[in-house]
Amino acid sequence: xxxxxxxxxxxxxxxxxxxxxxxxxxxxxxxxxxxxxxxxxxxxxxxxxxxxxxxxxxxxxxxxxxxxxxxxxxxxxxxxxxxxxxxxxxxxxxxxxxxxxxxxxxxxxxxxxxxxxxxxxxxxxxxxxxxxxxxxxxxxxxxxxxxxxxxxxxxxxxxxxxxxxxxxxxxxxxxxxxxxxxxxxxxxxxxxxxxxxxxxxxxxxxxxxxxxxxxxxxxxxxxxxxxxxxxxxxxxxxxxxxxxxxxxxxxxxxxxxxxxxxxxxxxxxxxxxxxxxxxxxxxxxxxxxxxxxxxxxxxxxxxxxxxxxxxxxxxxxxxxxxxxxxxxxxxxxxxxxxxxxxxxxxxxxxxxxxxxxxxxxxxxxxxxxxxxxxxxxxxxxxxxxxxxxxxxxxxxxxxxxxxxxxxxxxxxxxxxxxxxxxxxxxxxxxxxxxxxxxxxxxxxxxxxxxxxxxxxxxxxxxxxxxxxxxxxxxxxxxxxxxxxxxxxxxxxxxxxxxxxxxxxxxxxxxxxxxxxxxxxxxxxxxxxxxxxxxxxxxxxxxxxxxxxxxxxxxxxxxxxxxxxxxxxxxxxxxxxxxxxxxxxxxxxxxxxxxxxxxxxxxxxxxxxxxxxxxxxxxxxxxxxxxxxxxxxxxxxxxxxxxxxx
Ligand code: 6R9
Numbered sequence: 121x122x123x124x125x126x127x128x129x130x131x132x133x134x135x136x137x138x139x140x141x142x143x144x145x146x147x148x149x150x151x152x153x154x155x156x157x158x159x160x161x162x163x164x165x166x167x168x169x170x171x172x173x174x175x176x177x178x179x180x181x182x183x184x185x186x187x188x189x190x191x192x193x194x195x196x197x198x199x200x201x202x203x204x205x206x207x208x209x210x211x212x213x214x215x216x217x218x219x220x221x222x223x224x225x226x227x228x229x230x231x232x233x234x235x236x237x238x239x240x241x242x243x244x245x246x247x248x249x250x251x252x253x254x255x256x257x258x259x260x261x262x263x264x265x266x267x268x269x270x271x272x273x274x275x276x277x278x279x280x281x282x283x284x285x286x287x288x289x290x291x292x293x294x295x296x297x298x299x300x301x302x303x304x305x306x307x308x309x310x311x312x313x314x315x316x317x318x319x320x321x322x323x324x325x326x327x328x329x330x331x332x333x334x335x336x337x338x339x340x341x342x343x344x345x346x347x348x349x350x351x352x353x354x355x356x357x358x359x360x361x362x363x364x365x366x367x368x369x370x371x372x373x374x375x376x377x378x379x380x381x382x383x384x385x386x387x388x389x390x391x392x393x394x395x396x397x398x399x400x401x402x403x404x405x406x407x408x409x410x411x412x413x414x415x416x417x418x419x420x421x422x423x424x425x426x427x428x429x430x431x432x433x434x435x436x437x438x439x440x441x442x443x444x445x446x447x448x449x450x451x452x453x454x455x456x457x458x459x460x461x462x463x464x465x466x467x468x469x470x471x472x473x474x475x476x477x478x479x480x481x482x483x484x485x486x487x488x489x490x491x492x493x494x495x496x497x498x499x500x501x502x503x504x505x506x507x508x509x510x511x512x513x514x515x516x517x518x519x520x521x522x523x524x525x526x527x528x529x530x531x532x533x534x535x536x537x538x539x540x541x542x543x544x545x546x547x548x549x550x551x552x553x554x555x556x557x558x559x560x561x562x563x564x565x566x567x568x569x570x571x572x573x574x575x576x577x578x579x580x581x582x583x584x585x586x587x588x589x590x591x592x593x594x595x596x597x598x599x600x601x602x603x604x605x606x607x608x609x610x611x612x613x614x615x616x617x618x619x620x621x622x623x624x625x626x627x628x629x630x631x632x633x634x635x636x637x638x639x640x641x642x643x644x645x646x647x648x649x650x651x652x653x654x655x656x657x658x659x660x661x662x663x664x665x666x667x668x669x670x671x672x673x674x675x676x677x678x679x680x681x682x683x684x685x686x687x688x689x690x691x692x693x694x695x696x697x698x699x700x701x702x703x704x705x706x707x708x709x710x711x712x713x714x715x716x717x718x719x720x721x722x723x724x725x726x727x728x729x730x731x732x733x734x735x736x737x738x739x740x741x742x743x744x745x746x747x748x749x750x751x752x753x754x755x756x757x758x759x760x761x762x763x764x765x
Pocket of ligand 1: 384429430431505506507508509510531532533534535536537557618619620632633634635641644645646
């Protein structure tokens with residue numbers, strides 16, 4: 121890895137050829153907010169009924185395309201078939217064992233339509249229809265995309281629970297949204313191994329009362345799994361249903377009808393149910409996908425995120441499909457069946473646009489460039505990065521080795537709450553700077569402020585806020601307007617508070633500096649310290665737990681857990697393993713602490729508050745600063761000794 125300083129100050133002006141042909145035009149940045157989105161809405165979406173008003177903005181509540189009617193599935197599937205693109209490939213499906221697998225297959229838009237109609241007809245038989253919520257707990261198989269679209273077709277809001285989360289997480293989320301039906305798969309295939317999926321869901325749902333009445337099971341491995349009265353295999357459910365789109369027309373939905381909820385971690389309390397509605401969200405993801413990645417009719421696009429995160433929702437399912445774009449859908453992991461599987465995929469399908477996370481890029485850097493040799497990556501025209509800040513040296517590696525030393529990198533900043541990309545370079549317009557998301561998308565107005573609300577100048581780190589609404593913005597937190605206002609709209613009376621630190625450079629480009637709250641970002645996955653702490657204290661031996669993050673070369677951040685034990689319990693290696701397992705069971709494997717530090721107590725102030733700043737310093741191996749307000753400063757010394765091994 122080269123020194124970070126080696127790339128500092130380097131810039132990459134846009135390729136003049138790209139400036140001529142790019143979908144995005146410089147004038148768009150000057151356009152009035154309503155005018156810009158009105159034009160996009162007319163050009164990019166098909167409406168069953170026109171809207172009367174582009175935006176009704178009563179801070180913090182936005183309504184976009186008021187009075188309009190449309191259907192997200194119609195826009196992602198049916199209109200392309202009707203418009204003569206039925207034979208175009210929608211998804212190159214790459215199974216876990218890679219592109220050479222006999223199970224690799226292509227799904228055209230017509231195929232997709234038939235699959236969606238069948239699943240929707242099946243779901244109808246279970247009572248799913250407009251306004252009946254459905255949970256989806258699946259891995260990266262095409263049926264996951266089909267399930268989202270089938271729900272959208274029926275007007276049934278979905279909530280996708282990341283396939284790597286625990287059954288408990290599934291139950292909590294499904295019960296909160298009052299899902300009647302859960303769609304899952306028998307087993308998951310990842311890295312050559314079959315893992316439990318449906319039985320995880322059972323465990324979670326059986327642990328208490330649940331609103332879920334039916335589980336639809338997609339057969340992936342064909343394993344002999346227990347099926348109960350409430351369970352039905354998808355292939356049985358749809359054995360006799362029609363795949364004719366006329367048999368299941370797309371439900372006309374109001375612009376502001378709920379499209380989906382996605383739960384995400386906050387700094388306190390239970391996960392937040394982020395509300396995304398139909399028209400604004402769909403338009404936001406479609407427009408940004410098209411303009412940021414410069415999607416053309418012959419583009420082959422691969423977003424290597426997971427469907428369970430917002431990136432999968434916006435840039436695997438809704439955005440690319442609404443743009444009638446051909447995508448790769450890969451079930452597996454970067455290192456299997458070989459360390460070159462990604463490069464094989466790009467070579468085989470001629471991928472032109474790759475969108476992934478810094479964590480994934482770092483894992484490829486670690487594996488080494490030798491795995492790229494022998495694979496033709498010359499099809500790549502555009503690269504994207506999302507999920508966390510990207511280090512300049514990682515950026516350079518990405519451009520050099522994957523982008524052939526010329527593909528521009530779009531470092532896209534956005535959030536579950538924002539629905540779509542808000543800060544990003546624009547192809548053919550922006551002079552790229554490694555490690556910076558740089559510029560607001562048209563219509564987006566960022567500011568960087570101090571805690572008192574003053575706008576900050578060059579190189580001063582402050583809070584990133586947004587002062588104008590955008591179509592895909594979260595409408596509220598499900599059943600919790602108070603928390604919505606509190607979390608995002610109370611720090612400043614006139615702007616959205618993103619929770620990220622940021623600064624401007626002398627050219628007015630924005631650099632993101634990471635979260636300023638108690639949210640930890642492991643491999644681009646958001647976790648709250650609170651959730652992990654809650655999982656740890658579930659263990660019988662644990663008295664108290666506090667969680668902080670440290671920097672990690674591979675995963676961005678890694679979790680350090682500080683744990684005090686009950687009575688005379690000792691912090692053994694077995695207990696450490698048990699705690700990690702506890703967290704895996706309760707949340708999912710990715711939330712497991714990388715380090716567990718045991719101590720007799722946690723560092724507390726005299727008023728009884730855990731001094732989180734100290735834990736952060738400890739986790740990062742930094743100077744501790746003033747510890748005089750602690751009840752018992754020796755606690756920190758104990759911890760520090762353990763941290764130093
Ligand atoms: C899309 C997504 C959101 C948080 C966000 C920020 C971090 C995302 C970033 C980035 C720096 C980028 N983040 N993209 N930080 N540069 N290009 O990741 O949504 O899971 O909700 O996470 O991720 O901290 O606030 P989500």
